[in-house]
Amino acid sequence: MESFEVLLESSAEAHGHLCPGQVVGVRMAMLGCRLIGLDAPRRHDQIKKLIIYVEMDRCTADAVAHVTGVKLGRRSLKFMDYGIMAATFVNLETGKAFRVVSTEAARSLANSYAPEIADKYPQQLEAYKRMPDSVLFRVQQVKVKINECDLPGPTRYKTSCSRCGQVVRDQREVIQDGAVLCKPCAQESYFTDAAEVTWPDMNWKPENSLKQSRKDARSELL
Amino acid sequence: MLKKIKLEEAVGTQLAHDMTEIRPGEFKGAAFHKGHTVCNEDLCRLQKMGKNHLYVIDLDEDEIHEDQAAAILADALAGDGIVWKNEPREGKIKLLAEKDGLFAVDTAALAAFNMVDEVMCATLHNHTLVKKGELVAATRAIPLIMKRAPIQRAAAIARQNGALLAIRPIRKAKVGLVITGNEVYQGLIEDRFAPILSEKVNALGSEVSEVTYAPDDAELIRKAIRSHLDRGCNLLMLSGGMSVDPDDVTRQGIRSAGAGEMHYGASVLPGAMFLVAYVGDVPLLGVPACGLFHRITVLDLILPRILAGEKIGKAELAFLGHGGLCKDCEECTFPHCPFGKGI
Numbered sequence: 001m002e003s004f005e006v007l008l009e010s011s012a013e014a015h016g017h018l019c020p021g022q023v024v025g026v027r028m029a030m031l032g033c034r035l036i037g038l039d040a041p042r043r044h045d046q047i048k049k050l051i052i053y054v055e056m057d058r059c060t061a062d063a064v065a066h067v068t069g070v071k072l073g074r075r076s077l078k079f080m081d082y083g084i085m086a087a088t089f090v091n092l093e094t095g096k097a098f099r100v101v102s103t104e105a106a107r108s109l110a111n112s113y114a115p116e117i118a119d120k121y122p123q124q125l126e127a128y129k130r131m132p133d134s135v136l137f138r139v140q141q142v143k144v145k146i147n148e149c150d151l152p153g154p155t156r157y158k159t160s161c162s163r164c165g166q167v168v169r170d171q172r173e174v175i176q177d178g179a180v181l182c183k184p185c186a187q188e189s190y191f192t193d194a195a196e197v198t199w200p201d202m203n204w205k206p207e208n209s210l211k212q213s214r215k216d217a218r219s220e221l222l
Numbered sequence: 223m224l225k226k227i228k229l230e231e232a233v234g235t236q237l238a239h240d241m242t243e244i245r246p247g248e249f250k251g252a253a254f255h256k257g258h259t260v261c262n263e264d265l266c267r268l269q270k271m272g273k274n275h276l277y278v279i280d281l282d283e284d285e286i287h288e289d290q291a292a293a294i295l296a297d298a299l300a301g302d303g304i305v306w307k308n309e310p311r312e313g314k315i316k317l318l319a320e321k322d323g324l325f326a327v328d329t330a331a332l333a334a335f336n337m338v339d340e341v342m343c344a345t346l347h348n349h350t351l352v353k354k355g356e357l358v359a360a361t362r363a364i365p366l367i368m369k370r371a372p373i374q375r376a377a378a379i380a381r382q383n384g385a386l387l388a389i390r391p392i393r394k395a396k397v398g399l400v401i402t403g404n405e406v407y408q409g410l411i412e413d414r415f416a417p418i419l420s421e422k423v424n425a426l427g428s429e430v431s432e433v434t435y436a437p438d439d440a441e442l443i444r445k446a447i448r449s450h451l452d453r454g455c456n457l458l459m460l461s462g463g464m465s466v467d468p469d470d471v472t473r474q475g476i477r478s479a480g481a482g483e484m485h486y487g488a489s490v491l492p493g494a495m496f497l498v499a500y501v502g503d504v505p506l507l508g509v510p511a512c513g514l515f516h517r518i519t520v521l522d523l524i525l526p527r528i529l530a531g532e533k534i535g536k537a538e539l540a541f542l543g544h545g546g547l548c549k550d551c552e553e554c555t556f557p558h559c560p561f562g563k564g565i
Contacts, residue, residue: 105337112330116537134378135334 001030001039001067004129011066015059020124024085024136025063028100031133032089033068035098042069047076048152051090053144055082060102075152090144092151097144106136147171161185223285224277224367229268232260238279239288239366240312243271252312256289277366284370288313291363291373295341298377299361301385314362319352323389324530327359329565331379331386338376340364345387347563351526352389359387390530395428395457398450400436400443402472403462407437414514415461422521423459426529431455436475438463443475447506451479456504457528464495464510473497476506485536489543490562493520498534505534517554520546523562541565 001007007026012018033039038046052070054061057079064087070076085102106128110120113127128136149157149171159173160166161182174186183189227235236257243253253271254264260276268276279287286294289310296306296315305320319325327348335343345359352358363373380386399416406413413435420430432453434446443463450458463472473486481499486508488496492515497508505528513519523542524534532538545564 103337105334109330109334109337112333115541131334132379132382134375134382135337138375 001033001041004030007067011063014066015062018125019059020121020128021059022063023125023128024102024106025060026067027128027133027136028060028087028102029064029067031137031139032064032087032098032100035100035139036089036091036096037094038091041067049091049093051076051078051092051144051146051152053078053080053088053090055080055084055086055088057081058085060085061087075150078150088142088144090146092146097142099140099142101138101140103136103138106131109135223280223282225280226275227278229265229274229276232276233262233265235260235276235278238277241268241271241273242312279367281367285367286370286373288363288366288368291341291368292361294373294377295343295361295363295380298380299335299343299359299386301388303389303391304358304385304387310362312362313366314360316357317359317361317387319354319356319358319389321354321389321391323352323391324526325350325352325358326388326390326530328383328386331382334379334382335376335386338372338379340368340372341376343380343386348565349523349527349562350557351392358389390532392426392526392529393428393531395423395529396455397423397428397430398447398453398455398458399430399433400446400450400458400460401433401462402436402438402443402460402475404437404469406462407435415509418513419459419461419509419521422525426526428457428529438469438471440471440474440478443472444479447475447479447501451501451504458501458504458506459509460497460506461509461513462511464497464508472508476508479506481506483535485534485539488520488524488539488546489541490520490523490539490546490548492516492548493523496520496524496539498524498539516548516550518548518556518561522556 004026008022011026012022015022033041038050040046041050047069050068050070052064052068054064054077065071065077086099088097088099090097107124109131110124110127113130114123117123117126155169157171158167158169159180161168161173162179163181163185166182168182172183174181174183174188176186184194236259237254239256240252241254242251244250253267281287292310292313292315293308296317300306300317303320303323304317306315306317325346325348327345329348332343332345335341341363343359343361399419401413401415405411416433423430432450434449436442436446447458460472460476463470476499477484480501484497484499486497487494490496492512493510495510499506507521507524507528509521513521520542528534542562542565545560545562548561
């Protein structure tokens with residue numbers, strides 16, 4: 001794994017700004033990986049061993065994902081909407097899992113660790129660099145039962161909604177009165193009043209740009 | 223875990239902890255000690271102490287008793303020059319100075335330690351001069367029984383920079399004094415600085431090896447400094463010429479003597495025009511005129527720290543501000559007052 005400084009810089013660039021949450025996230029990821037025995041989580045031989053559950057959608061979550069390379073689409077990043085500054089690092093090979101929790105005490109202690117800085121966020125940013133892991137985090141060893149349909153890899157299971165016909169993957173369907181429903185049909189969705197519409201340029205496709213690039217390639221050859 | 227039993231059922235069981243009795247204005251202490259087997263005769267006294275139930279301890283694997291916890295905490299807190307005995311009284315362990323010196327507390331680590339639930343440590347102020355055997359801190363776990371992991375985390379926090387508490391020995395320095403000022407050099411007025419500074423140096427166990435007088439001339443001040451350094455002085459104190467008058471050239475003299483690092487100004491009254499400089503590893507302290515008029519000044523806060531081997535820089539002088547205002551009391555009680563205690 002790269003050094004903390006290198007990881008923080010690249011994490012801030014990927015996230016869009018440097019903030020105290022980036023410092024906490026980078027350190028959380030470094031500690032979590034160390035605890036489950038992965039020293040280069042983005043390397044090909046380790047990338048498939050790792051699943052991380054983040055419990056917040058804040059700056060820290062981006063930093064954890066950046067450092068470790070876990071991704072939502074790769075199913076190695078799980079978002080648990082708890083509103084807690086914590087992440088659980090699971091080594092699929094060994095089954096070991098550690099939940100790293102950012103302490104609230106660290107916020108109160110920022111002034112003690114960076115007393116020469118008066119502004120809140122710059123002070124937190126510097127203090128979180130200076131604090132040892134023992135102050136910044138609490139760690140729990142936990143057991144995480146991962147269902148097969150939540151694991152990375154090809155889709156293992158598909159079904160169709162008995163009401164709208166939508167294909168539902170990975171056992172996310174709902175059974176109501178014996179009927180298989182997708183979540184929107186089962187009234188478990190985040191949106192309401194869905195009404196199908198048309199939109200301008202409905203027939204656009206990237207084909208034109210492909211053709212253009214082919215032309216460019218040909219003219220270069222000529 | 224703890225099991226609560228009725229007092230009348232407690233005969234024959236062993237007490238899980240010291241039982242503190244308080245008789246207002248008369249007595250506070252352990253009426254019964256941990257491990258004492260309760261007998262019929264004890265019941266009346268326990269009832270008078272307001273006890274109708276007692277605890278019986280049944281420890282889970284991941285739990286520890288407060289006495290074990292206190293020992294883990296004390297062990298982590300105690301650094302160089304700190305001693306303690308594994309004899310907790312009412313769950314509390316005292317930490318003592320093993321030798322004379324300057325008591326040092328990692329205050330950030332102490333704050334972090336005390337932010338862990340269920341543990342506490344209280345100390346004397348950082349930078350307090352202490353004698354061998356003096357009580358400097360005490361620690362305990364708050365509940366009678368607790369999980370082991372938070373105690374071990376608190377212990378790790380205490381060890382983040384080695385150890386949280388230490389006694390730093392005060393070295394015996396060979397001190398050179400440079401008393402500057404035309405008025406003294408020319409004999410127009412009698413110098414009172416040398417005896418005052420010498421007394422402060424002697425009180426801390428060091429000695430003034432030589433006193434040199436120099437006029438307000440940067441070159442002669444430079445020569446005086448170099449001369450002390452060449453004779454092996456490892457701490458120099460300079461008085462006079464520290465203010466903003468055009469004749470005040472002591473700083474120039476210090477600079478030209480080879481000071482690589484120089485911090486002028488301390489957040490202390492009296493002592494705002496104090497100066498700390500270093501020529502190599504040798505500290506030079508510029509004492510402003512307030513040292514003549516006030517019994518206690520910034521020098522009394524900094525000199526022990528210098529002699530304890532601390533490097534004093536901009537931050538150390540700046541952080542003195544909180545608590546750095548002497549109230550100039552009619553009867554000075556320093557060090558038993560708030561002056562210099564804010565850090």
